[in-house]
Amino acid sequence: MTPLHIAIVGAGPAGCYTADQLTRKLPDARIDIYDRLPTPYGLIRGGVAPDHQGTKAIVRQFERSFARGNVRFRGNVEVGRDVAYEDLKAAYHAVVIASGALEDxxxxxPGEDLAGVYGSxxxxxWYNGIPDCSGLxxxxDGPAAAIIGNGNVALDIARILGKTSAELAASDICAHAAAQLARAGLTDIYLIGRRGPCEAAFSAAELAELGRLEQVAPxxxxxxxxxxxxxWDETxxxxxxxxxxILRGFAAxxxxxxxxxxxxxxxxxPVAIAGEGTVAALRLVRSPLADGEEAEFTLPVNTVITAIGYRARPIPGVPFDTGRGIVKHEEGRVEPGVWTTGWCKRGPQGVIPANRSDALAxxxxxxxxxxxxxxxxxxxxxxxxxxxxxxGIEVVDFPGWQRIDTQEVAAGQGKPREKLVATAALLAAARQPETAR
Ligand SMILES: Cc1cc2nc3c(=O)[nH]c(=O)nc-3n(C[C@H](O)[C@H](O)[C@H](O)COP(=O)(O)OP(=O)(O)OC[C@H]3O[C@@H](n4cnc5c(N)ncnc54)[C@H](O)[C@@H]3O)c2cc1C
Structure with a gap:
């Protein structure tokens, strides 16, 4: 019988869960997972907070998929740049787009393009060592920063900005970020939500954690x-x-x-970011108004970080829903022989395990x-x-990633790992251990 060949674009949770499910349903299929980065696991490595190591343990399950002989990791290959989507369709029986939502x-x-404004x-x-963000x-340096958004990513950023070096010591935050954070001179962080505290999408555990930090007063x-x-429903x-x-506890x-x-x-x-070249203030409108309150007010901030969601990055040739910022699909089907799953299909919602049921379908x-x-x-x-x-594209295979992994862990010296953050260093480490640094 003809062996079945399946390509997955994106080695994040959605792509890895899909490979795992496919190996169960089609045990003889040959599956290649392409990723633009030399490293697998998408936002588990590049998004999940460096001080929440327990969340990253799911990669052990994905490692088992790669250990099966019929699943290959093809890292450092950007589909749409290094290889055309049309070429994947021609070479494989099925293609799965699992490329996540990479764009802020x-x-x-007005003022969104001033220096000092960053998408989450x-x-x-930057602090998680994604090669194209590491130089950010x-x-x-303070004194004040605004984080716009009321979800867990906003809480993650507030916590990382607020932790002391000692509190970050057991994390895998990159050395360059840890060094800059240690010098940061912030005295005030504003966490800004358009709606009220009931509507905030905070997880209670992450919210409560902010009350236990050494130097942060919520x-x-x-x-x-x-x-x-x-x-509202019970849940x-x-x-x-x-x-x-928890918020009442903070207030009291x-x-x-x-x-x-x-x-x-x-x-x-927020209605405008003000400043001459760099951020100096954030203008906001309050609604609804309490008695005697002015609708407009200004916060003197030097940094603005937006944590208001993401859009998928279009891949040339892949049908795209520009309005929603996702891959265009009908119940996961993009076109004959092509499916989509994960955040590029559903939009940037849902935690890692939510991608499992999607992958199963x-x-x-x-x-x-x-x-x-x-x-x-x-x-x-x-x-x-x-x-x-x-x-001349240097593909990183799974053993290559394991060599990177080994070197990063060895360099950790008390931390879970010290990430290599430059593509050249990652490729050198993937080639052979001795040339990593
Ligand atoms: C900051 C942040 C923190 C989070 N923290 C948590 C948490 O603590 N716990 C939790 O459960 N969930 C967390 N999440 C949610 C979780 O990360 C997502 O549910 C999950 O990563 C989505 O999986 P995905 O595979 O669709 O996307 P991704 O994880 O983004 O994976 C997509 C992959 O596709 C690759 N790719 C993109 N374009 C191409 C291309 N053209 N060619 C080849 N490869 C490509 C990318 O490099 C990436 O590896 C967090 C999300 C964010 C943004």
């Missing part, structure tokens, strides 16, 4: 509602009640001797489709390998 959503307000994707990529050197200045709206009400309780605490104030500002919509659909008709012979990855070689 923009606020769409780039900012998080953001302005965090402040809630405005009155909090007694409880969430009565017509949503419970989550909001828990968050309200007299934070003495904590030098960094973290202000929760709700019902505040994708693998089911692919298996059913491939079984429905006799499949023609296709060359699979060998055809693409030859093209990449002709173009």
């Amino acid at each position: 959503r923009r606020l769409g307000i 994707g780039r900012f998080v990529g 050197a953001p302005r965090i 402040c809630v200045d405005a009155p909090l509602p007694a409880e969430p709206p009565a017509d 949503r009400r419970k989550a909001a009640l828990k968050n309200l309780e 605490t007299e934070w003495t001797d904590k030098p960094l104030r973290l202000h929760f500002l709700f019902h505040a919509t 994708t693998a089911d659909a692919i298996a059913a489709n491939l079984a429905a008709a006799e499949q023609p012979a296709k060359p699979g990855g060998s055809a693409i390998d030859a093209r990449l070689q002709d173009r």
